[in-house]
Amino acid sequence: MNLQHIIDETFAELEPRRGCGAVADYIPALANVDPGKFGVALATKDGATYCAGDAGEAFSIQSISKVFVLALALDRHGPRLWDRVGREPSGDPFNSIVQLEREKGIPRNPFINAGAIVTTDHLVDDRSHDVAIDELVALLRKMARDDAVHVDPEVARSESKAGARNRSLAYFMESFDRLRNPVETVLAAYFRQCALALSCKQLAEAALFLAFDGTDPVTREVVTSTARCRRINALMLTCGHYDNSGEFAFEVGFCGKSGVGGGILAVVPNKATIAVWSPGLNEAGTSELGALALRKIAEKTGWSIFG
Numbered sequence: 001m002n003l004q005h006i007i008d009e010t011f012a013e014l015e016p017r018r019g020c021g022a023v024a025d026y027i028p029a030l031a032n033v034d035p036g037k038f039g040v041a042l043a044t045k046d047g048a049t050y051c052a053g054d055a056g057e058a059f060s061i062q063s064i065s066k067v068f069v070l071a072l073a074l075d076r077h078g079p080r081l082w083d084r085v086g087r088e089p090s091g092d093p094f095n096s097i098v099q100l101e102r103e104k105g106i107p108r109n110p111f112i113n114a115g116a117i118v119t120t121d122h123l124v125d126d127r128s129h130d131v132a133i134d135e136l137v138a139l140l141r142k143m144a145r146d147d148a149v150h151v152d153p154e155v156a157r158s159e160s161k162a163g164a165r166n167r168s169l170a171y172f173m174e175s176f177d178r179l180r181n182p183v184e185t186v187l188a189a190y191f192r193q194c195a196l197a198l199s200c201k202q203l204a205e206a207a208l209f210l211a212f213d214g215t216d217p218v219t220r221e222v223v224t225s226t227a228r229c230r231r232i233n234a235l236m237l238t239c240g241h242y243d244n245s246g247e248f249a250f251e252v253g254f255c256g257k258s259g260v261g262g263g264i265l266a267v268v269p270n271k272a273t274i275a276v277w278s279p280g281l282n283e284a285g286t287s288e289l290g291a292l293a294l295r296k297i298a299e300k301t302g303w304s305i306f307g
């Protein structure tokens with residue numbers, strides 16, 4: 001199978017639709033991004049990457065960071081993490097607060113904002129938010145084999161300034177005594193993890209461990225155990241796109257995680273990781289062109305986690 005040909009063909013077929021969807025504007029720094037950006041990168045076991053378009057340009061990975069934070073938090077705390085966050089799809093938007101009151105401050109899953117704030121709380125543990133974020137950045141740099149991976153300070157500031165909803169979620173959970181650290185410490189880390197800037201190429205490479213049972217096939221670095229890796233992938237499939245997760249599984253058939261920066265990370269176990277970026281989103285906050293690109297790649301490769 002000529003993977004470069006598949007990526008090039010997918011890109012060429014969709015290029016005329018660059019700019020479709022609506023750029024997230026509730027975080028001011030994201031509203032300024034060029035909606036015409038479009039990148040695709042696919043990484044395989046042997047360390048090869050197949051790229052097209054703006055695959056080398058860094059963008060704000062936003063909620064895709066929740067996957068890496070979950071891996072690190074599970075590593076620190078093991079299954080105790082599941083006392084504070086569930087594993088069910090919410091069927092609600094990523095920033096919804098409605099279930100939190102009925103379910104006594106325990107978010108449905110680690111990929112909605114409330115659940116991610118809990119996993120970030122566990123990553124911070126009893127350390128400073130700087131140390132926790134440094135650990136996350138170091139992991140991503142190592143896995144992407146690129147020291148250019150960084151947190152964009154302007155996006156982080158913008159997130160914090162526009163962070164009323166996330167503060168509401170965090171203080172609400174604190175009212176049920178569900179957080180281990182002070183709300184503002186946890187949020188300082190959360191806003192910065194969302195502001196991580198990676199290119200599609202760096203992202204696909206950094207996530208390879210998820211496609212290969214927790215071990216990076218290139219560096220041989222064991223990031224997480226096989227069992228844990230499979231569970232993270234299960235959560236990506238069932239909860240990775242919020243109230244759009246069923247549709248994504250149906251149309252694409254890969255494990256995936258979206259971010260409101262317009263990136264989607266897809267994991268095809270034992271085959272590859274694919275990162276796409278196009279800032280225009282659908283109503284659930286998933287990149288419209290990015291999801292279409294993944295669907296085409298699934299069709300052209302014949303890959304599916306259900307195959």
Ligand SMILES: NC(=O)CC[C@H](N)C(=O)O
Binds near residue numbers: 063
């Ligand atoms: N879906 C997302 O990417 C949401 C992340 C965003 N930083 C937020 O907290 O709202």
